[in-house]
Amino acid sequence: MSQTTDGKVRPRHAGRQDWSTWPQYNAAASGFAGYWYPVTWSSHVTGKPSAFTICGEKLALIRDNGTVYALHDRCPHRGVPLSLGEQQFPGTLSCPYHGWTYNLPDGRLCAVITDGPGSPICGKVSVRTYPVEERLGLVWVYIAIGDEEPHPIDEQLPAELVSNPFVLGGRIQPRTGNWRFACENGFDEGHAKYLHRTALWRLFKPMPAWNITSIVAKGRWIYRVQDEVHWDADFPGVGRWSNKRWWKANPPDTTFNIGNTGAAKKVDPTIEAQQFPGFASLSMPGVLRIAYPKFIHYEFYVPVDADNHRYVGMMVNFTKGWHTARFYAKYLGVIRWLFHGQFSGQDAWMVDVTDAPPEKLYRPDISLTAWRNLAEQETTERRASADAKDSHS
Ligand code: FES
């Protein structure tokens, strides 16, 4: 990878075969600790505990008196999942087996129903608890590096979602395949024009045949910037290829960087104000943002374990008042099925069957190598600052 004077990163090596260039990324099959992860919709967490695995950690989530708590989903007594238990006293959760009862805020064993009020083990055992926040209608859990304190969640959310009114529609799906394949697929420059050419979501909109792309870093994000967009191509000795069809709109004459099918006449003012250098951007720990003229689509690739992830897809419209009704109608009627359904299903299919490394990368894979570099760099910086804090305490 080489940084040129115009600030753009262009690939230098092609045909790289393994991930040894990115040792921390290579080791992060179950995700990176040190981040907030969205787990499920807030409305799905109730007084009846539910089980989730995030970054290889088993969690029991429960809502008590309005607040969501996350406990390690394993009773220290005999290893039974606490998510199978139920609440016997306010502010606590009891294991289903012998009634060991844990205090929700700190995980301390506060009563043992089957050993009487004087149980000597009481107060001597705890289960691990995880920091929890609720944002964007989702429950987020912090997976810590060691016993570090979490950073404020708003520092990690896309900034435009912290300070603007909006409405959102979304879909959460457990999916097979490693989270890194999902993340790489999301930001992958090469695939959409080809893989998604049959998606109904794109039925009336042309897609390019190929692009020349560079990657630009800005804040915590990297952006795909389209330098050239080609709608047809003559492949020497093979033939002509195009995504254009008579029933699709004509492609624009100019290169564009908001939306992926053409330049927009009017861009939503909140989206415009972000001054995104490109329509597709990615940040740690695996958050994709696709800026369309009127809405932004986000994907969070939440690591479950080495072979599974949770797909959290979200469509956001920066609107308020009666416009919100129009967005929900459009989302429930069209977007949810065509985009979060079929289109995104094509991605899920590829993520499930990807098998790398080994790999041989090609020009458009600058999107993948730039992302791996970002992950490597941010992880190295965070580890260094955590070590520095440790040595001062
Ligand atoms: S295993 Fe949980 S109380 Fe015995």
Ligand SMILES: [Fe+2]
């Ligand atoms: Fe895709």
